[in-house]
Amino acid sequence: xxxxxxxxxxxxxxxxxxxxxxxxxxxxxxxxxxxxxxxxxxxxxxxxxxxxxxxxxxxxxxxxxxxxxxxxxxxxxxxxxxxxxxxxxxxx
Numbered sequence: 001x002x003x004x005x006x007x008x009x010x011x012x013x014x015x016x017x018x019x020x021x022x023x024x025x026x027x028x029x030x031x032x033x034x035x036x037x038x039x040x041x042x043x044x045x046x047x048x049x050x051x052x053x054x055x056x057x058x059x060x061x062x063x064x065x066x067x068x069x070x071x072x073x074x075x076x077x078x079x080x081x082x083x084x085x086x087x088x089x090x091x092x
Contacts, residue, residue, distance in 0.1 A: 008057040011045050018042065 006014070014035040021031035032042045049057060 008049065008061055009054050011049050012052060012054050012057050015042075015045060015049060 018031040
């Protein structure tokens with residue numbers, strides 16, 4: 001069965017839905033089954049998106065993308081620097 005890729009906004013909404021169901025007296029296991037994920041997935045989502053609101057999740061994902069882009073840029077520049085240093089020393 002193919003896995004569904006949930007958007008961060010959907011995840012926050014589903015976590016809220018579980019909170020509502022639990023506050024209405026359902027067990028966590030029943031509430032998790034209602035949203036259609038496993039308890040492991042619920043725990044992982046809870047750990048990552050626990051106290052966030054929808055707009056905070058959007059900002060978090062944008063920051064993660066920007067961080068990834070900057071890490072790639074730094075690694076590329078470091079590699080170029082090493083190549084230039086080696087070429088300047090005559091070890092080619």
